[in-house]
Amino acid sequence: MKFFIDTADIDEIRALAETGMVDGVTTNPSLVAKTGRRFTDVVAEICKIVPGPISAEVTATDAETMIEEGRKLAAIASNVAVKVPLTEDGLRACRALSDQGTMVNVTLCFSAAQSILAAKAGAAFVSPFVGRLDDIGQSGMELIADIVEIYSRYDDFTTEVLVASIRNPMHVVEAARMGAHVATIPPKILSQLFKHPLTDKGLAAFLDDWAKTGQSILGDQG
Numbered sequence: 001m002k003f004f005i006d007t008a009d010i011d012e013i014r015a016l017a018e019t020g021m022v023d024g025v026t027t028n029p030s031l032v033a034k035t036g037r038r039f040t041d042v043v044a045e046i047c048k049i050v051p052g053p054i055s056a057e058v059t060a061t062d063a064e065t066m067i068e069e070g071r072k073l074a075a076i077a078s079n080v081a082v083k084v085p086l087t088e089d090g091l092r093a094c095r096a097l098s099d100q101g102t103m104v105n106v107t108l109c110f111s112a113a114q115s116i117l118a119a120k121a122g123a124a125f126v127s128p129f130v131g132r133l134d135d136i137g138q139s140g141m142e143l144i145a146d147i148v149e150i151y152s153r154y155d156d157f158t159t160e161v162l163v164a165s166i167r168n169p170m171h172v173v174e175a176a177r178m179g180a181h182v183a184t185i186p187p188k189i190l191s192q193l194f195k196h197p198l199t200d201k202g203l204a205a206f207l208d209d210w211a212k213t214g215q216s217i218l219g220d221q222g
């Protein structure tokens with residue numbers, strides 16, 4: 001399973017990339033707006049830090065301008081995945097950009113029907129938003145299970161399921177159990193994945209006992 005991080009904050013990306021856990025990055029217009037920086041500069045910088053796919057979203061709503069924006073974003077670096085919304089125009093843009101060899105991430109997917117269209121449009125990734133479905137009382141994870149199952153039935157569906165809008169560590173665990181290809185994880189939640197109180201407690205006890213021996217592994221000359 002691949003882990004992408006869901007942020008446009010360069011410091012967060014740099015710090016988490018050093019853990020060796022980061023296979024890619026997703027951004028969206030809201031995350032870029034938070035940085036207060038020029039979009040294309042931010043994307044170029046992220047592409048140099050993380051070699052995996054970096055999602056950069058178009059902001060036009062008509063297919064023709066989306067394609068134009070997508071080409072401009074794809075020209076920034078070879079690891080850019082152009083993100084388009086799951087609309088009719090977005091899927092037309094997806095088909096055109098994919099046919100030209102550009103990775104496309106179809107975002108704002110909220111139904112299994114939409115996910116089928118994304119696969120048929122040649123998307124490299126489809127991004128179902130689990131948290132936003134949970135927020136309106138529907139099950140985000142049921143949607144992931146449906147999409148993973150549907151895609152597994154067709155050899156010609158090569159689109160990867162990129163679980164987005166993740167709000168807690170259990171979303172990541174459930175996505176992994178279902179066989180989703182990718183989870184895009186906010187930095188705070190990725191940090192939470194490392195932690196368990198029994199790990200901290202156990203380590204403290206081991207270190208206490210070790211200190212009593214007076215030994216040092218590096219100082220051992222034997």
Ligand code: E4P
Nearest residue numbers: 006026028131132164165166
């Ligand atoms: C990533 O590609 C999505 O834009 C992001 O996960 C959305 O998350 P949110 O629902 O927390 O804004």
